[in-house]
Amino acid sequence: MKNIDVFVSEKYNGNDYEKVEEHIYKTYDDLMKADCFVTSLKFIQEPELDEGNSPKDISQYPLEDVLDEFGVFVSDFYEDLNAVSDEFCYLEFSSPNIECVQNLLGIVNKHVYNKEDGDYVELVIE
Numbered sequence: 001m002k003n004i005d006v007f008v009s010e011k012y013n014g015n016d017y018e019k020v021e022e023h024i025y026k027t028y029d030d031l032m033k034a035d036c037f038v039t040s041l042k043f044i045q046e047p048e049l050d051e052g053n054s055p056k057d058i059s060q061y062p063l064e065d066v067l068d069e070f071g072v073f074v075s076d077f078y079e080d081l082n083a084v085s086d087e088f089c090y091l092e093f094s095s096p097n098i099e100c101v102q103n104l105l106g107i108v109n110k111h112v113y114n115k116e117d118g119d120y121v122e123l124v125i126e
Contacts, residue, residue, distance in 0.1 A: 055082040
């Protein structure tokens, strides 16, 4: 994942979202039956690092490792945007814990990828 940047969705202007910090919004999650904090990111996958070839096919890794590392989950896949984009992938991330979303925003403008280290795979953020 490279060229990671914040994506501000138009839906955040609606009544269901309350801006609580720069790029972080509070909303009610019907599935969790609780308030959650959300942010959206856009990024480019790197097929040369075994990531997906297009935004229509976002690879499981390193995305799954990012979710685990920061304690967030994907709450919107922005299928309409990903279907027409040639390069950027769009995802909304959510957590009931605002600190998890704050920490996730730390990957903006960073390079995130998986690196094999013997029998292990390491998430690298640089």
